[in-house]
Amino acid sequence: MASSKLFEGIPPFPDDIPTVSMNTVSLTGLRENDAKVVAACKELGFFFLDLRGDSMGDAMIECIDQLFAIGQEIFDLPESVKHQYLHDIPRSFLEYERLLTKTETEEPGRFEWFNLGQDGLMGNADLQALPEFQIATLINHTLAKQLSLPVETFAAAQRPTELSGTVVRFIKAFASPGAQDLRTSMIHHTDFGSITLLANVVGGLQVLTPGDSALDEDAWRWVRPQPGCLIVNLGDAMVQWTGGALRSNVHRIKYPPGEQRFVDRYSLAALFRPERNASMKPKTGQDRAGVEDTDLTAWEWEVKMAMALSRGEAVVESKGGEPVVPLGQAVGAGPGVHYKSYDEFLSAEELAGVMNGKTVAPMVRRFDLEIKRQVKYPDVVIAAYRQEKIEPTRNGGTTVLFSLQQQAIVSQIKGTTTYVDVKTGRPKDIRTLGGGFPALFEGFTKKSERANALRERWELEHPPKAPRAKV
Ligand SMILES: O=C(O)CCC(=O)C(=O)O
Ligand SMILES: [Fe+2]
Secondary structure: OOOHHHHOOOOOOOOOOOEOOOOEEEHHHHHOOOOHHHHHHHHOOEEEEEOOOOHHHHHHHHHHHHHHHHHHHHHHOOHHHHHHHEOEOOOEOOEEEEOOOEOOOOOEOOEEEEEEEHHHHHOOOOOOOOOHHHHHHHHHHHHHHHOOOOOOOOHHHOOOOOOEOOEEEEEEEOOOOOHHHOOOOEEEEOOOOOEEEEEEOOOOEEEEOOOOOOOOHHHEEEOOOOOOEEEEEEOHHHHHHOOOOOEEOOEEEOOOOHHHHHOOEEEEEEEOOOEOOOEOOOOOOOOOOOOOOOOOEHHHHHHHHHHHHHOOOOOOOOEEOOOOOEHHHHOOOOOOOOOOOOOOOOOHHHHHHHHOOOOEEEEEEEEEEEEOOOOOOOOOEEEEEEEEEEEOOEEEEEEEEEEOOOOEEEEEEEEEEEEEEOOOOOEOOHHHHOOOHHHHHHHHHHHHHHHHHHHHHHHHHOOOOOOOOOO
């Protein structure tokens, strides 16, 4: 990521928009095998890498500042010059393109990019590798170690001196002053390669909550750019090599949020790809949905994926990885946690399957905590859960904390959980699990109807007091 200098003079990133909660790992932590790396790569497929306070990292920050300036100069060139460098699709994605892809609304994208190929930079001789390469190698080593694989497992398939589709990408997403501009600039996608290092200054990058639909606008979270930090995300090749253990997550460029929409957004991405002749066979014994054993080389595998995408056959979805936060962990509950309402419907064995994360795990998808009043001790607080909404793959409700001393609600947590199939990591229609699950769905539907009817009646009988006029 660029230094804090580049953050000066741009409008602030707003504080009141939903941002993604993303782990930060320092470069020192990465060298010292910080366990957060693999955890982040399993859960979200994204993390911040803080380059500051490390000599290589500080040099990289300076280098990124220079690349930002170069990117701006490239895009400022006259159209006629830029057009001499147009992509030669499908043979190559190198060099210049404008409005390359359509967005989900079938409108053209709102960006231009220039992809600088590693092969061109490398020539045949011993030129220096891309500076970002050292970081990618560190990440490759750390991930291999944390997955108990030989340290060179991933790095050996991405040697900088071999032919590959690795590029440094300069991107300019256009300012979005008009109401009609407030849409997607770069369509949602996962990256093809192994590792992407992103440098963002102006906001606009959004990450999809794993397991959710890209069409659900509520499921998108903004990434707040941090000075001195790169955004690291994994691509599909890493999912393939790890048999689905790591996640390649869906992301897109939306218009920059708040006042930032009035400025052009320059960003920089180093997209690492496997060397052309690398084998795409999974390197671990894991076997998950969506990962095929294959004899294809990286080049053949990428062409196959690119063709499927261009024919509209590929579904853009988060691949691999692990459920984000199992409910039991999220509420800090140990094995003794009791899902009272579940055991009305499920057998002991079915309940154990859910509680121990063996079959389907209710994962917290979203929760909004509203603190209404301070609690003064001593007090007794009653927690009650109101079942509000059940869908085949999701459940939602509100937990209310009521203070006996204050005779009032002191806080409430509105949340939804997704039922995630533990084997595939995908949302599961619980009705298809058989046994007591269809009855659970029916029972929860009735509970939701009853609770909502009661709430409506209560609200009718207790209309909110008119606010007092301010004097
Ligand atoms: O500019 C960004 O923040 C994201 C770019 C991106 O996702 C890509 O080029 O693949
Ligand atoms: Fe991307």
